[in-house]
Amino acid sequence: MTTNATSPGRPRPERRQPGQDWTSWPTYDSAVLGFRDHWYPVLWSEQVGRKPVAVTLLGENIALVREGEEIHALHDRCPHRGVPLSLGRRQFPGTVSCPYHGWTYDLKDGNLCGVLTDGPESPIAGRVKVRTYPVKQRFGLIWVYVGDAEDPHPLEDDLPEELRDNRFVIGGRTEVRKGNWRFAAENGFDEGHAKYLHNTALWRLFKVMPAWNKTRIVERGDWLVRVQDEVHWEADMPGLGKWTNKRWWKRMPLPDAPGKAQNINPVIKSLDLPGFVSIRMPGILRVAYPHFIHYEWYVPVDTDHVRYVQLMVRFETGARAGLFKLKYLTAIRWLFHGQFTAQDAWMVDVMNAPPEKLYRPDLSLTAWRRKVEQSEPKVQPYER
Amino acid sequence: MTTNATSPGRPRPERRQPGQDWTSWPTYDSAVLGFRDHWYPVLWSEQVGRKPVAVTLLGENIALVREGEEIHALHDRCPHRGVPLSLGRRQFPGTVSCPYHGWTYDLKDGNLCGVLTDGPESPIAGRVKVRTYPVKQRFGLIWVYVGDAEDPHPLEDDLPEELRDNRFVIGGRTEVRKGNWRFAAENGFDEGHAKYLHNTALWRLFKVMPAWNKTRIVERGDWLVRVQDEVHWEADMPGLGKWTNKRWWKRMPLPDAPGKAQNINPVIKSLDLPGFVSIRMPGILRVAYPHFIHYEWYVPVDTDHVRYVQLMVRFETGARAGLFKLKYLTAIRWLFHGQFTAQDAWMVDVMNAPPEKLYRPDLSLTAWRRKVEQSEPKVQPYER
C-alpha cells in the first residue's frame, strides 16, 4: 500500500455467503483463544531472570518469576487493587511482592504469605491466593500448563513422541507475531502456499519444491500427515503459460515419504511417516526431513497474536550434532526460521477469513479442523 | 492545543436539540459513505505502475493494476482466504496472482483463470470471480465506477458539461484528507467561511473577497449556483468595530457574475453562470473565474476520510495555456491548491456536526442537502 492511495478508516464488513464460514466446525470456530488443559512453550529459560516477566497465554496474563533453577508462573494481577505482579519486587526469597503495598506471595502456591505494610500479624495474610500455573523446563524452554486439572497430565503427553526422552534440540526461536493462532496453524499445515508464497525465499535456493501436488491426509495416532500422491515440478497453465519451481542447479528429489528415504536418521526412520508434514493438537507442526525435524508451536496469545515457537532437532550427538548446530546458527536460523517463516507471518497478519472459498489442496485445513472438532477439546472462553 | 492543557480521553457526547440535526435530510444523513452509481476520480494514472495499488472508495477496498495503457480495478480481497490482491504478483500478462497460493485472476473480468498451486486442471479455476470495477482514464486521472449497473452510464455524464469533450486540464492535486466527505462538500459550497477562515491565506494577497454578502442559490440543470445579490467589502459591526476584507493594493472587483464579466473566456462565457461557485452530485464543485475554472471532487473514502481531487482548467491551448501552466506550477499549485485549501482541510477535520445551528449564509448548505434529497440517489450502505 502506498501512502497516497490508502487510508486508515474502518472497512465495511465483508458479507458472508452460506458455505463459506466456519459453522461446520463450531468448536474450532469458537476457539479464538485456543484450548485449555495443555502445556504450551512460552519463552527460553534464560529470558526470565530475577526480574519478573509478563506474558499473555490464551488471553490470560501471567507473570513468570525465577527462583534459582525454578521458574514460577502466577496470575499477573494482585487481587488487592489490580496492579500487575510482573511489576513487583523480589523482597524475600521464594516470594514476589506487589510494588504498591508489599503484598507478598509465595511463588510455589500463590499464597499471600505476608503483607509488609500491615505488620507481622496481618489478618489477611494466608487468606488470599493468586492463581498459579504449573511450569516445566524442557529443551531450554519454559512450558506453562493452562487448564483446570488439579494434577495436570505430564508435559510428555503434549510433546511429539520422538522428543519425549531426549535432549536433541539444536536451536530455535520464539516470538509473538500478529494474527490469530488458527491462521498460523493452518498456514503451517497448508500445502499450497509453500509452492507459491515461498518461491521467492532464499531458503528455496537450497530446497526445491514442486509446482503442485496431489495430496491426501492420513491419520497416524495423534497426528494428521500430509501425503504426496503426485508431485509435479512444472505445469503448463492453460491460457497463462509455464509455471515451474525447478531450479537448474538442484536435482529434483523423488516424491518419497521420509519413511522410505535412503540414509535416513534412524529415529526419524522409526517414525515411519508417510509424509513430510504432520500436525496435532493443540497446534504443533512437525516437518520431517531425512536428517532433522523442524517443529512449530502455535501458542495462542490473544485474539490477534500468536506466539510462534520454532525448534530444530537433529537426533544425534557429538561431532555431527555440533556441525549441524554450526549450520543452524550460521544459515538455517536466519534463512529458514527467519526470512522464510517471515513470509508466513506476513500472510497470517493480512489474511482475513471467513468468508473463504476453499480449493483442492485445502483438504489439509478441513482435515485439521475436523480432527480438532472430533477431539472435543476444552475451548478457552472468550467474550466477544 | 498545548500539551499541558489537553488530554486524549473520550469526550462526552454532545446532546442534540430538536431542529439541530440532519433528520430533515434523511437520505443525506445516511450517506456517510456517499452514493453508488457514479464515476469517481481516484489517482493520477502515473501513480499506478506495474505493482498493484490499494485504494478505498465509498468504503470498498479496491486494487488498481496497470496492464500496458489500461488500468484495471478489482475488489481487493482474494476470496480464498481474504488476502489483499494489491499485495499480489504480476506472474502472467493480463493477470494478478494472490501472493499466498497463486490464485490468478484475469484483470479484465476478475475471473479466476488459473490456480498455480493446483495444477493445470484445477477444478476451481473458472468458477470463482472477484468483483471488478469499470475504469476510465481522463485528464490524466483514473476514474472508477462504483455501482450496480451492468453497463454503467458514460463517464461524461458525471463530468461538468464544459469538460466533456476536451483536454484543457492544466494541473491538479489528489490526496486523502481527514473528515467525512459531506463536510468537505459543504465546506466547498459554503459561502461564509471563505471570507473569514481564508482571510489569512497567502492566496488572498492576490484575490480579494467581500466582508459579507447577500446570497441566493439558483438551480441550473444538474448544478446549484451561488448568486451574490449584495457584496459588502467592509462592515461596521455594532459593539465590535470595523470588519473589512479590503486590500489597499487591490481594486475591488464588481459583484458581477462571471457570465457578465468583461474579457471572459468564451467557453466560460457560454456557460452563462449567474455566480462563481456551483455544486452538483455526487459532490463536484466548480469555481469559475473569468479565465479559468477550479474544480473539486469530494470522493468518499470511508466514514472519516475524503479523497480531495482538485483540477485547474484554462480553456485554451498553445502559448497562453503554456504560460498559465507555468503560473500554476510556480504559484497557484502551492498557494491555492496547497496552503489555501489546507485551511479547509483543517476545518473539515476538526468540525463535528450535527448538532448544528445554521445562519443566513447556510442556505447554500440546505439547498445542497435538499437537492441531494430530491435526486433520490442510491446511498452506499454502511453498518454503524
Place this chain on the structure above:
Amino acid sequence: MTTNATSPGRPRPERRQPGQDWTSWPTYDSAVLGFRDHWYPVLWSEQVGRKPVAVTLLGENIALVREGEEIHALHDRCPHRGVPLSLGRRQFPGTVSCPYHGWTYDLKDGNLCGVLTDGPESPIAGRVKVRTYPVKQRFGLIWVYVGDAEDPHPLEDDLPEELRDNRFVIGGRTEVRKGNWRFAAENGFDEGHAKYLHNTALWRLFKVMPAWNKTRIVERGDWLVRVQDEVHWEADMPGLGKWTNKRWWKRMPLPDAPGKAQNINPVIKSLDLPGFVSIRMPGILRVAYPHFIHYEWYVPVDTDHVRYVQLMVRFETGARAGLFKLKYLTAIRWLFHGQFTAQDAWMVDVMNAPPEKLYRPDLSLTAWRRKVEQSEPKVQPYER
C-alpha cells in the same frame, strides 16, 4: 514488561466476585467523571496568554481565554458547526471568534455578539449563546466552576480553611496524568503504599516512614483525618524475615500528631490536627508537616485522566519564606512533587479495580468512599 514477552491484544475481562466491587458505594461508583458544583484548579494563570487554551474538566471541553487580567472559560464548541473555539481568533477586544465563519462571542457571557460573515444586521446575532463557566484566579492558579448554580458558592468554600484569606503558597505543579481521578484520590489518602512503594524514593533519604501502622480515621468538619495509633519502624515477618524502613542516618520521629509537635508553625498548630494526612470533597488532600503543608487536588479530566495539582504552602512571609522557596525550587520540587509522586502516577496508571480485596489499612479508602456517599454529591453524568 519486555518487548518479547508481551503483546498488545485485548485482555479477558476479570471476573468479579461478590463483595469485591464498588456496589456498596453506588454514588462513588458512578462518579467516573467526578462531581459538579465545585471549583477546580486547572492551570497556572501564566499558562493562558492571548491565544485560547483548551482544557478538559469533568469530561467537558473548555476554552480558556485571557482578556487583560481576566480569564474567561467557554464551552469549547461553536454551536454553528462544532469547531472548537479554542482554535479561534481574537478579532475584537473582549471576544473570541470561531476560525471558520467568524461567529464572535462575548467572553463574559458567551453571547453571540456578532457574525462577521453575516454583516452588521445578522439576524442570528444575540440569539445564540455558548455556555460559560465561572472563573477565579487564586494562588496563581485558574479555578473553574463546573456546576448548575446561577450564582455559585464562593471559591473559599472549596478551599482548605487555612488557605482562605492568605497568599502563602510557595510553589506547585499541575499536570495531566493517566488513570481515573478516584484512583489518584485513593492513592493520596491511602496509608499503606507510602511505606512500600515509596521506600525507593529519593525523598525518603530525608523523610523516614514507618514499616507499618495501626491507623484510625476521624472526621473533622469537612475533612477525614488519618490518625496513627501505633507506629512500627520495623517488623519480623513470620516466614519471611525482617522488614524495616529505618534509616541509620535519621532519627525516628515520635508518632505525634502535628497538633502536638514542638516548634510547629502557629497556623498549622491552630488546625489542631490529630494526624498528618486528611482528605475532603471534591478530592483535596492535605499533608501537614510541622512547618509547611503539601496539598493535592485530583481534578477529573475524563474517564482515564486526572489533572494532578500539587501546592506547597509555608505559612510565613519574609526571609524564612524566601529561604523555603529556594529549598522548594532546588529540592522539594523535583524530589517530592516530581520523583516521589511519579511513583504514585505509575500505580494509578497500572492499577485496575474493582474487583479488589481490601486489607486493614484500606479503612482509609472505605471511610473516604463512605464520606463521599453521605455527602450526596451531584455526580457528573457519564454515558458508558
